[in-house]
Each structure stands twice: as structure tokens, then as C-alpha cells.
Amino acid sequence: MVAAQKGRYSKYIRPISVLLDLLVIVFLSLLLFDEHRVNFFIFEPYLLITWSLIAFFVGFYEVYRFTTPVEILSKILKQFVVFCLVVIAFFPFAKESIFSGKAIAIFMTISFILVVLVKYLLFYYLKKYRIITGSNFRNAIIIGYTQEAKNLKELFEKRNDYGYRFFGYFSDKKVNDQIKGKVADIKNYVIENKIDEIYCSLNEITNEQLKDLVEFSDENNKTIKFIPDTKQIFSKNLKIDYYEMFPVLSLQRTLLHEPTTKTFKRIFDVLFSLFVITFLLSWLMPILAILIKLESKGPVFFKQGRPGLDEEEFFCYKFRSMQINQTTEKEASKNDPRVTKIGRFLRKTSLDEMPQFFNVLMGDMSVVGPRPHLWSQNKAYGNKVKKYMVRHYVKPGITGLAQVKGFRGEIETDEDMINRIKFDVFYIENWSFVLDIKIIIQTVLNIFKGEEKAY
Structure with a gap:
């Protein structure tokens, strides 16, 4: 697992x-196909969806600071060749549209020029920006004092456009002035010096130490990469990148961290939440508001700060299901006296969660993802349950795998939280669109069937 990028990682560059790119496609298509009787309500979504799908399979947006210009050009050519075929394929099925090879040629040519220009500016000017200002650097340490480790350190110093700031070596096997400390000293050093990436020479660390460091990296949102030694290393969880000719192994990112997947999931979230708000909440909200007001004084909606993506706070909205009280950081329990009569019905059917579709629309949440916990639960379990903080690498969801598997409601024992986290992490590491659909369907079935721990 690799954490979502934070801070100086310029997480907004890819989005x-x-x-x-999408704006270029939309603007040019509206401009160039206006006279060809194209139904833009179909054509525009078609272009955006197919562009995104092609980009996902081509790895079009998987461009890093060490990616070579040749690799970038290769991705661009693959993207545009397939996209051109997809654009042409639209017209045989749109009988009312007028096919124009000239319009398509102009559209593809200008799109190609503009997209290449955007990529060039982002890729090269970001490198220049790092060199001139000293900003957007990643702090790195290396475990091991092998020849490969020294070669990597020299590469960091020679290629400052890569944007790495080397802090030192750590090793249990060799001790000299170059060594900052032993492997056991790494955790404190990483936290104190805000280290972003740990490069690990695999022939200088035990399996137990490696497992411990991977867990530490997960919990603290750090990136761990590996320097291969002379042994052959193959694993489905490792991918190889080249810094010039220097090979570096990384733990595979999950699909949910890929820009195309994020875009696809966001489009689905917006469309799904708009559908629910328009066709369900538009008439259900006034009815529930009246019932809530008739039974008890107070606002119709309850909002509460919750930790979201990267543990940043957002306000989670619900229909108010309790009497006004001062113990909002205490989760509801069975036969909780704070819960109103209408509130029991709302909580039993999960209707109290429906306003969170506005959270989804605003971008704070996703339809499916790990449920947002209370801040008090984060403090209690953050350092107690392994991989607890991994759930903050993605947006929280209205529903999630843990919830449909029965791990929802009150946390009575540590085992309840451990099982919830296991399902949350499994969802993040094994995401698929089909899995999201299954969870949504199971959530709807559970609403009608009723759930034992929905109180």
C-alpha cells in the first residue's frame, strides 16, 4: 500500500x-462539431468517458518526476491513436450526425498540440520551479550502505530536477561518519525530520524489520521503496521504476490512487448523488423535516466534524435523530435515551444518512468507502489498530464493505474495530467498480431487511 500524496507532493497537479485535458476536449468538440448536427448531450459524455477509460488503460496520467520524455511521448501517442479511433467510431451509430473527416482531423490535431503543450509546461516548469525555488522537494533516507545505495545517493545529488533532498544512510552492518543511525532509529528520525520516502537496500534488512517498516509507512503516510541487490526479485506487489538507468522497486499503488480511477469514481459519485437528491430527497426531505420538528425541538439537520481524506476535517450531515445533547462525540448504543422515536426509525432504515449525498456532491465523501469515524475513535484506535490510518488514504463513504458485512454501529470491543478496519483496508486494496455496485445493492437490501446493529 502506498499512501496518498500530501504536502509538498503537489497532489493537485494531476487533477x-x-x-x-477534459476542458480542451469539450471546448474543441463544441467549437468544431457544431455544424455537423451532433447531439452534444450524448457526444460530450461519450468523449469524456472514453478519454478517461483509454487514459486508465494506457497509464496516460502516470507521469512522475523521474519519467523520461520518451515515455511521456509514448503515452501521448498511444492515447491519441486510440482516442481518434473512438471518435470516428461514434458517427456510424449517430445516424443524424454528419461525418466529417476534416473536422475530426482538425479536432485531433489541435487537441494533440494543446495537450502536449499542457504536459510540457507542467512537466518541465515544475522541474525548473523545484530547482530555482527549492520547493516541492521530497526528503529521503536510505537504509543500507551498499554500492547500490551510494549510487542512488549520487543520483539524487546529480539530478536535482528529480526533486529529492537526501538526509542520510541508516545501517546495522556498517558504521562510519556517513551513517545517521541504526534501523531501529529510523521511525523517530522519519517523524522528527519529516522524511517523505524511505529507500531500502534489501540485502541489509531482515524480513521482520521490513514488515515493521512497511506497517510504519502505512500508518504514517510515508512512501517506502526498495533498492534491488544482485538477487532476482519478483512480486505482484512490486513495480519497477528507473531513475535514469537505476532500478527502484515500489509497492504497487492501489487502483483508488490512480488519477483516472479517481476521476471515474468522482463522476459516478456526482451522477449518483444528483439522482438520489433529485428523485428521492426532493420529496422525502420535507416529510422527514416535518416529522423531526413535530417530535422535538432543534434543527432538522445534524452536522458534525469528522476526519476525512488525509485526516482533514469536514462536516458530515445527517437528519437529526437525537434530542439536543452535549455528548455528540459519544456513539449511539442500544436503547440510547438520546434517540427520538422518529430517530429510531431513521437510524434503523439508515435514512438519517441520506443528507450525506450533499457531502458527496460537495466532494467531501464518496458513495462507497470507509465510513467516517468520530474524532474520539481516531484518537482511541489510531495507534492501537494496525493499518487504522490507511482508511484515510481515500474519501469516506456513505456506505462501505465493513457496514454491509455487519460491522457497523456501536464499537463494543476492540475486535469490532479490528474487523471493521480489515474490511476497510481490503476494500481499498481490492477496489473495483463491480465491488462498489455490489456494496450499494447490498446496502439497499439491508435497509429493507433491517440490521441488528442499526440503532
Whole structure:
């Protein structure tokens, strides 16, 4: 597992790149196909969805600071060749549209030029920005004092456009002035010096130490990469990148961290939440508001700060299901006296969660994902349950795998939280769109069937 990027990692660069490309496609298609009787209500979504799908399979937005210009050009050519075929394929099925090879040629040519220009500016000017200002650097340490480790350190110093700041070596096997400390000293050093990436020479660390460091990296949102020694290393969980000719192994990112997947999931979230708000909440909300007001004084909606993506706080909305009280950080329990009569019905059917579709629309939440916990639960279990903080690498969800598997409601024992986290982490590491659909369907079935721990 690799954490979502934070801070100096410029996490907005890729979304901006995706957005600019999509805007180019939309603007040019509206401009160039206006006279060809194209139904833009179908054509525009078709272009955006197919562009995103092609980008996902081509790895079009998987461009890093060490990616070579040749690799970038290869991705661009693959993307546009397939996209051109997809654009042409639209017209045989749109009988009312007028096919124009000239319009398509102009559209593809200008799109190609503009997208290449955007990529060039983002890729090269970001490197220049790092060199001139000293900003957007990643702090790195290396475990081991092998020849490979020294070669990597020299590469960091020679290629400052890569944007790495080397802090030192750690080793149990060799001690000299170059060594900052032993492997056991790494955790404190990483936290105190805000280290972003740990490079590990595999022939200088035991399996137990490696397992412990991977768990530490997960919990603290750090990236761990590996320097291969002379042994052959093959694993489905490892991918190889080249810093010039230097090979570096990384733990595979999950699909949910890929820019195309994020874009696809966001589009689905917006469309699904708009559908629910328009066709369900538009008439259900006034009815529930009246019932809530008739039974008890107070607002119709209850909002509460919850930890979201990257543990940043957002306000989670619900229909108020309790009497006004001062113990909102205490989760509801069975026969909780704070819960109103209408509140029991809302909580039993999960209707109290429906306003969170506005959270989804605003981008704070996703339809499916790990449920947002209370801040008090984060403090209690953050350092107690392994991989607890992994759940903050993605947006929280209205429903999730843990919830449909029965791990919802009150946390009575540590085992309840451990099982919930296991399902949350499994969802993040094994995400698929089919899995999201299954969870949504099971959630709807559970609403009608009723759940034992929904109180």
C-alpha cells in the first residue's frame, strides 16, 4: 500500500492536468462539431468517458518526476491513436450526425498540440520551479550502505530536477561518519525530520524489520521503496521504476490512487448523488423535516466534524435523530435515551444518512468507502489498530464493505474495530467498480431487511 500524496507532493497537479485535458476536449468538440448536427448531450459524455477509460488503460496520467520524455511521448501517442479511433467510431451509430473527416482531423490535431503543450509546461516548469525555488522537494533516507545505495545517493545529488533532498544512510552492518543511525532509529528520525520516502537496500534488512517498516509507512503516510541487490526479485506487489538507468522497486499503488480511477469514481459519485437528491430527497426531505420538528425541538439537520481524506476535517450531515445533547462525540448504543422515536426509525432504515449525498456532491465523501469515524475513535484506535490510518488514504463513504458485512454501529470491543478496519483496508486494496455496485445493492437490501446493529 502506498499512501496518498500530501504536502509538498503537489497532489493537485494531476487533477489539474486531467481537468485541463477534459476542458480542451469539450471546448474543441463544441467549437468544431457544431455544424455537423451532433447531439452534444450524448457526444460530450461519450468523449469524456472514453478519454478517461483509454487514459486508465494506457497509464496516460502516470507521469512522475523521474519519467523520461520518451515515455511521456509514448503515452501521448498511444492515447491519441486510440482516442481518434473512438471518435470516428461514434458517427456510424449517430445516424443524424454528419461525418466529417476534416473536422475530426482538425479536432485531433489541435487537441494533440494543446495537450502536449499542457504536459510540457507542467512537466518541465515544475522541474525548473523545484530547482530555482527549492520547493516541492521530497526528503529521503536510505537504509543500507551498499554500492547500490551510494549510487542512488549520487543520483539524487546529480539530478536535482528529480526533486529529492537526501538526509542520510541508516545501517546495522556498517558504521562510519556517513551513517545517521541504526534501523531501529529510523521511525523517530522519519517523524522528527519529516522524511517523505524511505529507500531500502534489501540485502541489509531482515524480513521482520521490513514488515515493521512497511506497517510504519502505512500508518504514517510515508512512501517506502526498495533498492534491488544482485538477487532476482519478483512480486505482484512490486513495480519497477528507473531513475535514469537505476532500478527502484515500489509497492504497487492501489487502483483508488490512480488519477483516472479517481476521476471515474468522482463522476459516478456526482451522477449518483444528483439522482438520489433529485428523485428521492426532493420529496422525502420535507416529510422527514416535518416529522423531526413535530417530535422535538432543534434543527432538522445534524452536522458534525469528522476526519476525512488525509485526516482533514469536514462536516458530515445527517437528519437529526437525537434530542439536543452535549455528548455528540459519544456513539449511539442500544436503547440510547438520546434517540427520538422518529430517530429510531431513521437510524434503523439508515435514512438519517441520506443528507450525506450533499457531502458527496460537495466532494467531501464518496458513495462507497470507509465510513467516517468520530474524532474520539481516531484518537482511541489510531495507534492501537494496525493499518487504522490507511482508511484515510481515500474519501469516506456513505456506505462501505465493513457496514454491509455487519460491522457497523456501536464499537463494543476492540475486535469490532479490528474487523471493521480489515474490511476497510481490503476494500481499498481490492477496489473495483463491480465491488462498489455490489456494496450499494447490498446496502439497499439491508435497509429493507433491517440490521441488528442499526440503532
